[in-house]
Amino acid sequence: MPAEQQQRIEKWRKLVEANPDHELARFSLGSALFDEGRFADAEPHFARALELKGDWVMAYILRAKCLIRIGRAAEAKPLLEKGRDHSIQQHHQSPVEEIDAILADLP
Numbered sequence: 001m002p003a004e005q006q007q008r009i010e011k012w013r014k015l016v017e018a019n020p021d022h023e024l025a026r027f028s029l030g031s032a033l034f035d036e037g038r039f040a041d042a043e044p045h046f047a048r049a050l051e052l053k054g055d056w057v058m059a060y061i062l063r064a065k066c067l068i069r070i071g072r073a074a075e076a077k078p079l080l081e082k083g084r085d086h087s088i089q090q091h092h093q094s095p096v097e098e099i100d101a102i103l104a105d106l107p
Helices: 003-018 023-035 039-052 057-069 073-089 093-105
Strands: none
Touching: 003 023, 023 039, 023 057, 039 057, 057 073, 057 093, 073 093
């Protein structure tokens, strides 16, 4: 892993340790781990971010992508559907299209 990426992960990990209920720090740590392909490590951070901010569409999408990549696709579908509902409520069409594409690929 490049040093820059490791520093990014450590920066967000320290913020999460200092403030476990900070949804942006959770999401950012999850994103940094996701970018490194560490899906099993990233998923719980997206899950916690959603517990703290239940309408965060990108957290739904990234958590679902993690679940799919770690072999838990059945758990991803309801998350994607909920994220899609929030996206429609927030008038964000682009995430709806992304979610629809992911759902179309699920068994």
